[in-house]
Amino acid sequence: MTFKICIRSSGREFTAEEKETVLAAALRQGVMLPYSCRSGACGTCKGKLVSGEVDYGTYEPKAMSAAEKENGHALFCQAKPLSDLVIEAKEIAAAKDIPIRILPARVVQMEKLADDVMRLSLKLAEGQRLQYLAGQYIDILLSGNQRRSFSLATSPLSDELLQLHIRHVPGGHFTGHVFEKMKEKDLLRFQGPFGMFFLREDDVQGSTNVGRSQLPASRDISTSMYVTGDRMSRATSDRPAILIAGGTGFAPIKSILEYAFAQGIQRPLHLYWGVRAKRDLYLPDLPQAWAKQHSNFKFTPVLSEPKPEDHWSGRQGWVHEAVAEDHPDLSRHEVYASGPPPMIDAIKGMVKKHRLPEDRLYYDSFEFAHASS
Numbered sequence: 001m002t003f004k005i006c007i008r009s010s011g012r013e014f015t016a017e018e019k020e021t022v023l024a025a026a027l028r029q030g031v032m033l034p035y036s037c038r039s040g041a042c043g044t045c046k047g048k049l050v051s052g053e054v055d056y057g058t059y060e061p062k063a064m065s066a067a068e069k070e071n072g073h074a075l076f077c078q079a080k081p082l083s084d085l086v087i088e089a090k091e092i093a094a095a096k097d098i099p100i101r102i103l104p105a106r107v108v109q110m111e112k113l114a115d116d117v118m119r120l121s122l123k124l125a126e127g128q129r130l131q132y133l134a135g136q137y138i139d140i141l142l143s144g145n146q147r148r149s150f151s152l153a154t155s156p157l158s159d160e161l162l163q164l165h166i167r168h169v170p171g172g173h174f175t176g177h178v179f180e181k182m183k184e185k186d187l188l189r190f191q192g193p194f195g196m197f198f199l200r201e202d203d204v205q206g207s208t209n210v211g212r213s214q215l216p217a218s219r220d221i222s223t224s225m226y227v228t229g230d231r232m233s234r235a236t237s238d239r240p241a242i243l244i245a246g247g248t249g250f251a252p253i254k255s256i257l258e259y260a261f262a263q264g265i266q267r268p269l270h271l272y273w274g275v276r277a278k279r280d281l282y283l284p285d286l287p288q289a290w291a292k293q294h295s296n297f298k299f300t301p302v303l304s305e306p307k308p309e310d311h312w313s314g315r316q317g318w319v320h321e322a323v324a325e326d327h328p329d330l331s332r333h334e335v336y337a338s339g340p341p342p343m344i345d346a347i348k349g350m351v352k353k354h355r356l357p358e359d360r361l362y363y364d365s366f367e368f369a370h371a372s373s
């Protein structure tokens with residue numbers, strides 16, 4: 001049995017399966033409701049039931065008082081619909097709507113994916129979850145007020161463990177520590193989520209309903225909704241997206257792609273992953289598997305310095321040049337790029353030459369921290 005859930009303020013609708021919580025159903029269908037612990041302890045997911053019935057689930061009294069429940073409130077991370085519902089809930093419309101928090105985390109797994117790439121799996125304290133948009137990053141907090149940025153490599157829909165892909169920078173203070181001293185069970189602290197690198201799902205340019213003045217500020221749009229009368233409407237982008245990863249720039253793009261696949265996004269998605277040699281494609285089977293599973297996804301690895309033992313017959317050279325060769329006219333595309341600053345600069349240089357609209361290039365440049373930070 002499925003139940004229909006409608007958010008009163010926006011008119012957005014989604015469905016919940018039997019025994020599925022309102023929050024889980026919303027996230028599964030790309031409706032971003034706020035949450036933190038997902039265990040009935042913090043109250044972040046609290047909203048109002050306008051009509052319908054729920055099983056309230058189990059939760060701590062500090063998360064929702066008896067009076068609040070009496071008043072029609074429910075914790076959507078726990079509440080399971082027993083009928084169709086109309087609810088009041090604050091939707092996350094932009095990165096700025098997600099609170100930035102400082103949290104401790106335990107290193108639960110360290111796996112070397114290549115000689116110089118470590119996958120670090122982090123677990124938050126009992127009852128804590130980090131809400132983020134696919135593609136965002138966190139800052140690891142170090143002593144002496146220093147911080148180091150790393151992208152979250154998994155989809156926010158599977159947020160039980162946070163994963164980072166960390167490249168060992170020769171002589172690097174933090175990445176050296178990760179490769180030489182860090183052990184499983186170590187504790188660290190981080191702040192986040194940060195960043196504007198996430199998939200734009202709505203057709204910002206294509207919406208003819210509103211003027212740009214009604215859009216949320218600048219590029220801070222994730223699942224934007226445009227006011228048309230007293231309702232909001234969504235125009236989903238069907239623009240082809242080209243995703244360009246340089247080295248561990250694969251991490252945020254993996255998060256974006258896993259999220260897009262889970263949402264059933266059907267627009268063409270073409271990943272170019274640029275590395276030096278074959279061994280630097282540190283999760284080689286994953287994009288190949290995606291290509292088999294999703295007909296709208298294509299994968300092109302590009303090696304800049306293949307080794308003789310690689311027996312490489314695929315694309316060679318700089319990754320942005322491969323993109324330019326395949327797509328001389330980018331006027332209908334969106335481009336998402338993450339990785340080393342020189343790669344990002346080269347991609348920025350493509351904007352004019354290949355007719356890529358400037359506001360359809362989204363990037364995370366893996367700048368390193370300067371001495372004072």
Ligand SMILES: Cc1cc2nc3c(=O)[nH]c(=O)nc-3n(C[C@H](O)[C@H](O)[C@H](O)COP(=O)(O)OP(=O)(O)OC[C@H]3O[C@@H](n4cnc5c(N)ncnc54)[C@H](O)[C@@H]3O)c2cc1C
Pocket residue numbers: 137147148149150151152164165166167168169170171172173174175176195248249251252340364365366367368369
């Ligand atoms: C938004 C963002 C997201 C990022 N995501 C990732 C990620 O997912 N995975 C990842 O591996 N890295 C990522 N980075 C880069 C990462 O933050 C740096 O590599 C890291 O801070 C290096 O820390 P360190 O203490 O080891 O080096 P430091 O001790 O700070 O640096 C030592 C010296 O190494 C050089 N150096 C440092 N970092 C780099 C670098 N990245 N490239 C070239 N030379 C460098 C500099 O000369 C520096 O003086 C990201 C950066 C940003 C800004």
Ligand code: FES
Pocket residue numbers: 034035036037038039040041042043044045046063075076077078
């Ligand atoms: S997310 Fe914390 S109580 Fe629901």
